[in-house]
Amino acid sequence: MTPLLEVERLTKRFGGLTANEDVSFTVGEGEIAGLIGPNGAGKTTVFNSLAGFFAPSAGSIRFRGEEIAGLPPEAVAARGVARTFQIVRIFKGMTVLENVLVGALLRHRAVPDAVARAREALRFTGLERRAADPAGRLTVAEQKRLEVTRALATEPRLLLLDEVMAGLTAAEVQDAVEMVRRIRDRGIACVVVEHVMEGIMPIADRMLVLERGRLIADGPPRAIANDPAVIAAYLGEEYRAPGA
Amino acid sequence: MSRRAGTAALLAALLLAALFPLAVARPAWQNTAILMLMAAQLGVAWNILGGYAGQVSLGHAAFFGTGAYVSSLLSMRLGLSPWLGMLAGALVASAFAVVVGWPCFRLKGHYFAMATIAVVEIVQAVVNGWERLGGAVGLYLPLAETGFGGFVFNRSKLPYYYIALALLVLTLAVNWLVARSRTGYYLRAIKDEPDAARSLGVSLTRYKLQAIALSAALAAMGGTLYAQKELFIDPGSTLSTSLSIKMSLVAILGGVGTLFGPVIGAAVLTAVEEGSRVIFGGTGRGTDLVVYGLLIVLFAVYQPAGIMGWITGRWLGPRAERPEEEP
Numbered sequence: 078m079t080p081l082l083e084v085e086r087l088t089k090r091f092g093g094l095t096a097n098e099d100v101s102f103t104v105g106e107g108e109i110a111g112l113i114g115p116n117g118a119g120k121t122t123v124f125n126s127l128a129g130f131f132a133p134s135a136g137s138i139r140f141r142g143e144e145i146a147g148l149p150p151e152a153v154a155a156r157g158v159a160r161t162f163q164i165v166r167i168f169k170g171m172t173v174l175e176n177v178l179v180g181a182l183l184r185h186r187a188v189p190d191a192v193a194r195a196r197e198a199l200r201f202t203g204l205e206r207r208a209a210d211p212a213g214r215l216t217v218a219e220q221k222r223l224e225v226t227r228a229l230a231t232e233p234r235l236l237l238l239d240e241v242m243a244g245l246t247a248a249e250v251q252d253a254v255e256m257v258r259r260i261r262d263r264g265i266a267c268v269v270v271e272h273v274m275e276g277i278m279p280i281a282d283r284m285l286v287l288e289r290g291r292l293i294a295d296g297p298p299r300a301i302a303n304d305p306a307v308i309a310a311y312l313g314e315e316y317r318a319p320g321a
Numbered sequence: 322m323s324r325r326a327g328t329a330a331l332l333a334a335l336l337l338a339a340l341f342p343l344a345v346a347r348p349a350w351q352n353t354a355i356l357m358l359m360a361a362q363l364g365v366a367w368n369i370l371g372g373y374a375g376q377v378s379l380g381h382a383a384f385f386g387t388g389a390y391v392s393s394l395l396s397m398r399l400g401l402s403p404w405l406g407m408l409a410g411a412l413v414a415s416a417f418a419v420v421v422g423w424p425c426f427r428l429k430g431h432y433f434a435m436a437t438i439a440v441v442e443i444v445q446a447v448v449n450g451w452e453r454l455g456g457a458v459g460l461y462l463p464l465a466e467t468g469f470g471g472f473v474f475n476r477s478k479l480p481y482y483y484i485a486l487a488l489l490v491l492t493l494a495v496n497w498l499v500a501r502s503r504t505g506y507y508l509r510a511i512k513d514e515p516d517a518a519r520s521l522g523v524s525l526t527r528y529k530l531q532a533i534a535l536s537a538a539l540a541a542m543g544g545t546l547y548a549q550k551e552l553f554i555d556p557g558s559t560l561s562t563s564l565s566i567k568m569s570l571v572a573i574l575g576g577v578g579t580l581f582g583p584v585i586g587a588a589v590l591t592a593v594e595e596g597s598r599v600i601f602g603g604t605g606r607g608t609d610l611v612v613y614g615l616l617i618v619l620f621a622v623y624q625p626a627g628i629m630g631w632i633t634g635r636w637l638g639p640r641a642e643r644p645e646e647e648p
């Protein structure tokens with residue numbers, strides 16, 4: 078069976094700077110993959126290539142067997158890939174419900190149908206009591222959650238989450254982790270870019286580690302946490318996987 | 322304001338507008354009222370692209386002029402009814418809008434606005450030099466058939482008042498429907514965060530082109546009405562940057578992206594224009610542009626939400642930012 082997502086030798090250059098070099102990995106249906114690495118390692122660049130915001134300099138991206146590298150973002154979204162942004166980009170001139178509605182309209186052209194779907198998505202992520210509020214009034218944690226809700230409303234097969242836990246309190250991180258688990262339980266695969274490893278390690282099926290644009294490790298969380306190369310590059314001596 | 326109170330207020334306003342010429346018989350005042358309705362209609366049309374989609378066009382006179390010229394030429398050369406000419410003008414303007422929108426939408430923000438100025442200036446220059454279109458001299462429409470069928474009224478200006486009112490109501494209705502449609506939500510999303518909109522499957526080009534086509538068609542209908550009312554059109558009056566700026570100013574003054582903002586903006590701007598004419602004398606275009614420029618600067622700096630911002634903020638309380646809270 079072909080995996081949901083197959084990335085092969087993905088390379089992205091900006092002038093003289095190589096942000097991603099020969100990055101290859103796969104993500105299976107309903108899998109949670111953690112993508113970690115130091116700041117500037119190229120994690121967001123991988124997302125931008127996957128989601129159609131960058132045309133890769135080389136390499137291929139196959140989603141459900143189809144080559145999607147170089148397609149525009151709207152075409153990638155239509156095929157079932159949704160994303161959030163590291164720096165939130167909610168529609169500030171709209172209510173929370175309207176934000177999610179824009180996502181729901183992708184699969185449900187009639188506004189009343191889309192509204193029903195949007196409300197469902199808001200219930201799923203626990204934002205329904207904020208539905209009528211202007212989106213700009215939400216807290217940072219809620220805005221991040223709103224981006225996830227909006228992405229879910231497009232009914233994706235693969236969800237790309239870019240640092241949705243960064244800047245949250247410990248309790249909020251626990252909520253976010255729980256949410257990612259429930260998204261996966263719905264059969265939606267997730268690639269989670271994260272700095273808060275306490276959050277992502279316990280729920281990830283696989284961990285991918287980027288360093289200076291290259292993938293230096295790919296494996297189960299426990300193995301990754303004890304990999305000397307990874308420790309040297311990123312995790313630091315003080316971190317061990319829970320229970321390791 | 323509850324939905325029922327809103328509907329009641331709307332019907333009352335419509336009734337007042339319908340009765341206004343019966344109460345105020347002075348032709349000069351009626352003429353000012355017609356100008357106000359026409360300015361409002363153009364502002365509402367502009368708002369679909371400039372307000373909802375956030376694509377500030379300073380070239381909408383190109384579409385207004387297309388409507389004026391297409392219906393006038395069809396009636397002069399082929400004897401086509403100006404009513405059909407109005408539809409033809411709307412279609413031609415839509416097609417033209419898509420053709421110019423395609424390259425212009427590649428530009429962002431101020432560059433888009435500047436490109437649209439170039440469009441209207443080029444169209445004006447072309448028509449100026451095109452003898453068969455009347456050139457710089459312009460076109461005088463024949464007084465062949467007066468009455469409703471011929472869309473020419475020479476005894477009283479009153480019929481133009483009601484036609485302008487009907488066209489404004491139509492334009493408002495289109496705007497209202499768009500705002501509640503998939504396209505309307507997509508346009509607002511594009512205005513706020515284009516990249517986020519794309520990530521949710523929204524094609525920027527497709528929806529901006531829809532917006533400009535619709536906006537241009539409605540502006541063109543206003544152009545036909547202008548031609549039939551004045552019975553004379555020339556590039557300077559129908560294809561000018563100052564007219565383009567006026568359309569945007571009506572919306573900006575009243576409140577971009579709101580349904581009734583341009584109507585209020587048109588009322589205020591028409592009053593200001595008439596006032597400045599009394600104070601400065603004459604109808605020199607120079608004073609108009611000075612007034613427009615001053616108002617744009619003042620509103621951009623102090624009140625970006627326009628007059629509607631004050632009204633909704635004060636009368637409707639904090640929730641008023643969202644007049645249509647339930648889609």
Ligand SMILES: Nc1ncnc2c1ncn2[C@@H]1O[C@H](COP(=O)(O)OP(=O)(O)O)[C@@H](O)[C@H]1O
Nearest residue numbers: 091094096114115116117118119120121122123
């Ligand atoms: N649009 C861009 N143009 C030029 N350089 C970029 C662009 N986007 C990212 N980069 C560069 O690519 C490198 C990787 O950035 P990024 O993918 O954002 O890293 P991360 O998300 O892992 O922190 C950085 O050096 C960054 O400056």
Ligand SMILES: [Mg+2]
Nearest residue numbers: 120121122163
């Ligand atoms: Mg990043």
